[in-house]
Amino acid sequence: MKNVPLRIIAAAAMLACTLTGQAAINMNETVPSAPDVKTGKLANGLTYYIKQNGKPEKRLELRLVVRAGSVLEDEDQLGLAHFVEHMAFNGTTHFKRNELISYLQSIGVKFGNDLNAYTAFDETVYMLPIPTDKKENVETGFQVLEDWAHGIKFEDEAIDSERNIVLEELRARGGVEKRMLQATLPKLLNGSRYADRLPIGKEDILKNFKYDAAKRFYRDWYRPDLMAVVAVGDIDPAEAEKLIQRHFGHLKNPAQPRARLVTEIPPRAQSESLVVTDKEASANAVAIRYTIRKDRTRKTFADYREDLYESMIGFMLAQRVQELTQQAEPPFIGGQAGMSPVLTGYRTFSALAVLGKGGAKPAIDALVQEVERARRFGFSAQELDRTKKTIMRFVERAYQERDKTDSGQHVNGLVGSFLTGRAIDPGIVNGYAYAQELVPAATLEEINALAAKMLPSHEQKLVIYQGNDKAEPPAPKETELLALADAAEERAVVKREEKVLATKLMEPPAKPGTIVTEIVDKPLGTTELRLSNGVRVVLKPTDFKNDQVLMAGFRPGGQSLYGAGDMFNARYASNIVSSMGVKFAPTDLQKMLAGKTVSSSSWVGALGEGLRGGSGSADVETMLQLAHLSFTQPRRDEALYQSFIGKQRDLARTSMSNPDVVFSDVTIATLYNNDPRVARPARVEDFDHIQLDRAMAIYRERFASARDFTFVLVGSFDLATVKPLVATYLGSLPVTDAPVAYKDIGVRPVKGVVKKDVYKGAENKSVVTLTFTGEAPYSEEASLSQSALAEILNIKVNEVLREKLGLIYSGHVGASLNKMPYGHYSMSVNLPCAPENTGKVADAMLGLIRTIQQQGPEAADLAKVKENWSVNNRRALRENGYWLNHLDGAYANGLDPAKILTFEQRAAAVTPADVQAAAKRYFDFDNYVQMVLYPEAKQAAN
Known part of the structure; x- marks a missing residue:
């Protein structure tokens, strides 16, 4: 459900009748535009779009x-x-x-x-x-x-x-x-x-x-005749229209305007191939691009019906291609196939794959044959049924959220309408009504007939190979590349067989849990439950969205409880289980969940373990069932394990060709004095240290017991409905003795001033990074002052290093203050620049820091930071994700969750003196690491 293509969403939204519940739609009629979008054109030709929206x-x-x-x-x-x-x-x-x-x-x-x-x-x-x-x-x-x-x-x-x-x-x-x-x-x-x-x-x-x-x-x-103004948000449309007329009505076109060139992409006369290699390529890939066509002019309901059906075909084909990656010896690491835009007004059918150890041949074979299989034999009734459920659930959810849809989503659609010349979509309400009629009516015969026409075969194409110049197996020659695609089209394919799937995730637990205590915090809007197995659950129902529930679970422990010999088994334990699935194989589970908005995944981090999930309001029970299964029924599947490890090896094999990856790797090694326990970019040999049974054992050790787990649920749910569900599925989780405290394993950054240059890359560019670290006690007030310091420095980086000195295009200063596993901080600076300017950039940056240490920040800069915080906080307080992250973090770190209600007051209380003190505290010029990335040519020149 998470991977519904945007084309399906757009098409389903476009397909609307003018009135909910009206008679069958006349497919020859023009699709009306959304009634709540005000459009117009000024006398000078400027187009405008206005939509009032409260989110x-x-x-x-x-x-x-x-x-x-x-x-x-x-x-x-x-x-x-x-x-x-x-x-x-x-x-x-x-x-x-x-x-x-x-x-x-x-x-x-x-x-x-x-x-x-x-x-x-x-x-x-x-x-x-x-x-x-x-x-x-x-x-x-x-x-x-x-x-x-x-x-x-x-x-x-x-x-x-x-x-x-x-x-x-x-x-x-x-x-x-x-x-x-x-x-x-x-x-x-x-x-x-x-x-x-x-x-x-x-x-x-x-x-x-x-x-x-x-x-x-x-x-x-x-x-003006080439311009549009789009205004979407918390404004009266009449007021917006007056402002547009006032500000843009007097603009004039040139007396003799140049003709606006329309650039054509000519059709390909014959099939071609291209091989492009580079020593810095971090992945190898193939792409088969078929005939580039102009977009259809979509005006009538029949046009949009065909667009929807094409999207349904694309969705089903994508599911098939994804399944190919789950084989023990997958033909590629990842792939996709379907219609995609090329440039404004053009689209093409493409099949693409990131290559594994087998190289181009198995990938091209698999991609072409899967497309050919769908073209010749079509799709199954079960595939179409799942796709209909998926689309209808998405459209229903959009309808339920119609008054909570973000203005940014609306504005992007209107910008697209102007640029492509397509009609404005008819709106969520009408789109839902039309989808209710059209989607269920789609027949397998109609879909398969369109697939036979839409999916390419034996037509002109461009086959492209892109990869590392030392790839194994090596890149094919251009003539070989085209021959592989042509041969794959001729190869025999067989009809796909559908697997019979289970109809239930799980039966209700034989011994459901109960709620032992309940604490209501009215100001915070939370209800804290203690379940019969000791699990704590924090519930916060909201009205921020109409169909969204988010979940997080956390307990301390994680990888810190395992020694050096288990480092990679612990690091990859949750990823391995995710690749094999809980109770069901991942592809089977995805099919079983068609028509539901739900996800849940487990993780094992450096200092803890937990789960993250989300669902629609109607799918909370399914989300909790998935969480329950993550604890109780992780699968062991040798074939899927081998598939996962193989793909990870393939990805790691060429990653060190990328200069940025190398620079990151050396930076981490330098910062932590080559401590092997610190995670660095993956290498092929890392996976030699992983054993399936040991990784599974570690996962079970972390999840066989739910002792001391805290779960947080935030979103559009009814307390009376959700409380028995969490009691049933979370309260029944097994609780046995298990280590539930993280260990401080003694990983610490290097001390003193360390400067290191790295020479990697062909481009004439550099990066300067400065990292200041040290021990410091955690407090929310200190964290605020540190964050203000970083934001003020970001303003200064833009004002001085970019605008005044012209030394950089962009740069960033980041800050973190952590409580676990010990009180410590980090201030990081990242500044891409010219190789000849690295010294100037570093000196200028250090000068900005020293100025704040000596003189404090400018009051105007601190005021800008506070105003931005205030604007963002008011918005964030109406977002489920913000509340989930805050509550989860507060309970995980033993902090006061109610502090979220006083953020504006605490932010307003930050003074220039606080920021100056933070600059002195967190920037120690006797203790930092300076890393500089230079191109390889500079080392040769030296």
Whole structure:
């Protein structure tokens, strides 16, 4: 249920009748748009979409969508569509350079996380979330969008300064993924204009373009007839419409506008193949891309019915491909097959696989033959039945959450409608009504007939191999690659046989538990139960969602209770059990749960073990049954174990080709003085130390007894209904003597100042990391001050290292303060940059830290952090996940769970002196590790 393709969701939502309960739908009629979305077009051609939505409260999502991206660039402008996007934050009619970001931070909007933009081949989209608790915020939000639309200043000094930042972004995005993309795009897109216009651009042009080249792109393409404004959130639609008319009605199109180029992807004349290898590739993969087609123009109900049916076929095919990975000798590590978008307005059928030790041949055989099997023989009645249940449960859940759907989800759909030219979906209520009619009516004959037409066979294709240049087995030659795919199409396939499945997960326990004590905390809204077996359960019913229940369980212990000889068995114990399943094999269980929204998984961590789960309101009992089975019936399955271990070995085999993985590995080793007990990126030899029976024994030792477990359930449930369920399934868990306290095994970071350089990678880029660690007592107040320090430093990193000095594109400062297994802290800094600037970057960062140590933070910066905290906290307090994590963490660490109610007061009480003291406490210049990643060429040059 977790893996329903988005195309199914979109199609089911699109398929709607105009009135719930109306007569059978006329398939020739046009699908109506959602009645609660206000759309319009100004006289100048600007399109707008408005939807009032109360989730989250007091927040408005604004978008400026420009139907212009890198594909429109002239030869002297490669990269300038993206550059123009950068300039939108560097001075406009109403905001001086850097003033916009500072203002938005002052009202709680965080740059990068909230305020952002992106440039693609065909569009540029600006994203602006605005708190609506003050009217002036909304007014200013629309003013910002107007400025972006026609008021970017392009001052010469600002352009030259931004060159450095964009060049650093270009550097940061360089690597094996980009090199492989550049090698495959010309053939993938069949020589179209797209292939030579990656949005990031070309270095020589970014360094040397004339000022007018960027201004010309802005003049030509930022015009109202190519723009849309989207406003979704806590706002009256009439007010939003007036603001749009006021801010955008006076915009003018050029007197002689350039024609908006529509780029075609020409059809492939013949099948082709391509082999691309790279010494830094960390995985080997094949992709079979069939004919690229233009999207259908979907207008009528018949169009959308076909779209839904295609999605159902894709879902069933995906399930089959997933099952192939569960074999003892799987043909590939992971794979997928189905229709997928290529670029705006285009789609293709693709089959892809990450390769295992067998290489390309078994993967291509399996992918092509599975597609061919579905094309020739279709799907079974059982597969279709499960798919119908899955789709209907998802649509039902969307309907139940119709008043709790996040504005971000709505806004993304409206942006897509403008960019693709598709009709706006008819809305959740109507979509649910139509799905109720159409989904059950789909017949196996209709689905299989469409599959025979939709699934490709013997048509032009592009077969691509991407992998490491030292892969074993080695990459095939291009002629061999195409021959493998052609031969697989000719090979005989047999009809798939359906397995008979159990109809019940489990019978109710013979001896259900009972509730012994019950404590109600009215201010916190929780009910704490103590069950007859000693298990503690904390229940918090909420109205944040209408159909969501989340669960967590925790107990101390974990891997810390096992010695060095059991290190890998303990580390992988829960993953191994998950791969084999509880009571049922994973693929069988997934089929049995069709039509349910439910998940549950166990984990064994460094200091504890537990479970995480989730369900719809109607599926809480199933979630608790799965939790019960995780304790009582882990399966032993040699074939699935071998499949899991084989895939892990295959993934580890080439991971050390990636410079980032190597850098992370060396950093961990340096920070912990090569202590073998500290988890590092996996190596092939790690799995030589794992034995199935011992890993199973460790799992059972941690879960055979539920002694001292605490479970937390948060969400849309009724207490009277859930209490007997937790008593039945959690209260009946066995409780025997078992170690239930973690051990401090003495793992500690290195002391003193340690500096180490790592030389890895072909790209001319570096990364500087600084890690400050030490012992410190934990308190929530200290944690708040430390977090404020990190957030203020992130503001300064952007202001100084990026905007003022132009040394980086982005950087990050992180903070942690932990109570277990001993009081300790970490302050981490990550700064990608040019190899020649590593010293400057490190010195500048250390200078920022010293300034706060000596002078304290600027009051304005602390105010920005507090405002962002306040905005986020008000939103988080209406989210089940936030409450679950807080309650779970509080009980696991022996903290006061009621502190969640006083966060704003405690945050407001943090002073500049507190932050200054934190800077002195957590940044010890006599005790830190500095790591620098350099390209291999630099070591050779030295």
